[in-house]
Amino acid sequence: MKVTKKDLENVAVLSRLRVPEDKQETYIQQMDAILTYMDNLSEVDTENVKPTTYALPMSNVFREDEVKPSLDREAALSNAPLKENGYFKVPKVLED
Amino acid sequence: MNYEAVIGLEIHCELKTKTKIFCGCATGFGADQNTHVCPVCLGLPGVLPTINKRVVEFAIKAGLATNCEINKYSKFDRKNYYYPDLPKNWQTSQYDLPICEHGWVDIDTSEGKKRVRLTRIHMEEDAGKLVHSGTTIKDSISSDVDYNRTGVPLLEIVSEPDMHTAEEARVYMEKIKAIMEYIDVSNCRMEEGNLRADVNVSIRPEGSDQLGTRTEMKNINSFKSLEDAINYEIERQTEVLEDGGHVVQETRTFDPARGITLSMRSKENAHDYRYMPEPDLPPIITSDETIEKYRSELPELPDARRARYEKDYGLSDYDAGIITSTRAMAEYYDAVVATGADPKLAANWIMGDLSKNLNEEAIDITKSPVDAKRLGDMILLIMKDTISGKIAKKVFKEMWTNPEAPEKIVKDKGLVQITDTSAIEPAVDAAIAANPKAVEEYKGGKKKALGALVGQVMKATKGKANPQMVNKMLVEKLK
Numbered sequence A: 001m002k003v004t005k006k007d008l009e010n011v012a013v014l015s016r017l018r019v020p021e022d023k024q025e026t027y028i029q030q031m032d033a034i035l036t037y038m039d040n041l042s043e044v045d046t047e048n049v050k051p052t053t054y055a056l057p058m059s060n061v062f063r064e065d066e067v068k069p070s071l072d073r074e075a076a077l078s079n080a081p082l083k084e085n086g087y088f089k090v091p092k093v094l095e096d
Numbered sequence B: 001m002n003y004e005a006v007i008g009l010e011i012h013c014e015l016k017t018k019t020k021i022f023c024g025c026a027t028g029f030g031a032d033q034n035t036h037v038c039p040v041c042l043g044l045p046g047v048l049p050t051i052n053k054r055v056v057e058f059a060i061k062a063g064l065a066t067n068c069e070i071n072k073y074s075k076f077d078r079k080n081y082y083y084p085d086l087p088k089n090w091q092t093s094q095y096d097l098p099i100c101e102h103g104w105v106d107i108d109t110s111e112g113k114k115r116v117r118l119t120r121i122h123m124e125e126d127a128g129k130l131v132h133s134g135t136t137i138k139d140s141i142s143s144d145v146d147y148n149r150t151g152v153p154l155l156e157i158v159s160e161p162d163m164h165t166a167e168e169a170r171v172y173m174e175k176i177k178a179i180m181e182y183i184d185v186s187n188c189r190m191e192e193g194n195l196r197a198d199v200n201v202s203i204r205p206e207g208s209d210q211l212g213t214r215t216e217m218k219n220i221n222s223f224k225s226l227e228d229a230i231n232y233e234i235e236r237q238t239e240v241l242e243d244g245g246h247v248v249q250e251t252r253t254f255d256p257a258r259g260i261t262l263s264m265r266s267k268e269n270a271h272d273y274r275y276m277p278e279p280d281l282p283p284i285i286t287s288d289e290t291i292e293k294y295r296s297e298l299p300e301l302p303d304a305r306r307a308r309y310e311k312d313y314g315l316s317d318y319d320a321g322i323i324t325s326t327r328a329m330a331e332y333y334d335a336v337v338a339t340g341a342d343p344k345l346a347a348n349w350i351m352g353d354l355s356k357n358l359n360e361e362a363i364d365i366t367k368s369p370v371d372a373k374r375l376g377d378m379i380l381l382i383m384k385d386t387i388s389g390k391i392a393k394k395v396f397k398e399m400w401t402n403p404e405a406p407e408k409i410v411k412d413k414g415l416v417q418i419t420d421t422s423a424i425e426p427a428v429d430a431a432i433a434a435n436p437k438a439v440e441e442y443k444g445g446k447k448k449a450l451g452a453l454v455g456q457v458m459k460a461t462k463g464k465a466n467p468q469m470v471n472k473m474l475v476e477k478l479k
């Protein structure tokens, strides 16, 4: 098995997710299955293939530096769970 | 044991575009909170960012002005981290294919000229601003977020760890600031956060080629703080090592009021940014023609201007370095010289009385009460012998608070130099009569004694006599 309990915990911390104790084994197995599947790709010879950085045949999509109207502040804040004096309000940022 | 510091800087430079990097929101400073926001910069689901063409132009120009290679193929990446100043939970930045790489700038330090290499320059978006409810981030139960600054275009200019003293780091940052001002891509107002640095510091035994463990101080926004933070950190790390301890790799905050750095002691230090290519932004492919077009639009840069001042005006390397250290001062200088003023006198007055007065009152040279035209006119009065250099100091002082033309001030205050021999002669005679000792010494071969006599005449004429003329008359009379 490639994925360890530590890997799962690390991914959970990075994603701000809480993984219930009784689900951990299931997730480890699922992640492992995904990675094993992806491993099939490494059997392909990519010696002379450039890494893909963008999937579509497009480049240089530019915008001119011209001001467009912004959102009305009330609209901008309308979905915010917490707000205060025209600000988005967020809970404690750093733990002690 | 003697230690050597190894210092690298990541300078964030806010670009002076009208709009943000990926949306049409205005970038202006000081707007009401959350009034320059839209679905794109708020990171609402389903929106599509589009790169501002000016940002790419400014980035390429910054690269060319710092001797970088421009990557013909460049792309954006997502730098993932959770912090409420980023509404998307990732910062759109550049990872492995930045727009510019492998540059350098030359700096002048008290130890001489030095070259600092640039690793890269990349484009990214700025984050929002947090206003904490408490006095510090740690004692705040909540924070207010303003996303106006989110998406304002930034260049991140990354140096190699080529600096070894706080002075070198400061001079390097000053040079980057000067270049960005010259090419007019940023306002570089440090007090507004247009230009700020993350500084990495480590120390190692002198002569070693191994790098020590480094610490990072983020968001340093003044030259003084930069030097203070580095000096404090070198001292702190040296103490740690001398006590047999080891330096912990961490982010520390610098407290400018106390002049010390403090550990953040936070889990936020454990960063794993999980960069991934940005699927919403197509790559930027830059042709040689575009690069050459931008190169041709670059103005004369500080180093070239400095060389020109040395060659055309005969300024010393040091003087030319100071005059060209900011674009504003160089432009002021050019405007003084354009009046016909002697270039060396112009340099002396700018670096002397003008700078002294500006510094004392903390005034920017662009807002100097004595503008370039008036300083030039005053220097012309010296060149025409209307006033002496000494009287000019009085005139300059008067000009600082009096907006009249220097010529008028000189007339109104009766400061015109006396060049009429018959007007000076009585004072010369009186000085000779009153100072027999100096006269005797001079006649006995002590040429310096003449200076005392000249001084007496200048005093008697309230400084208005032409000193060369006084000198000549005394020599004549004491033959």
Ligand SMILES: [Zn+2]
Pocket: B020, B023, B024, B025, B036, B037, B038, B039, B040, B041, B042, B151
């Ligand atoms: Zn926007």
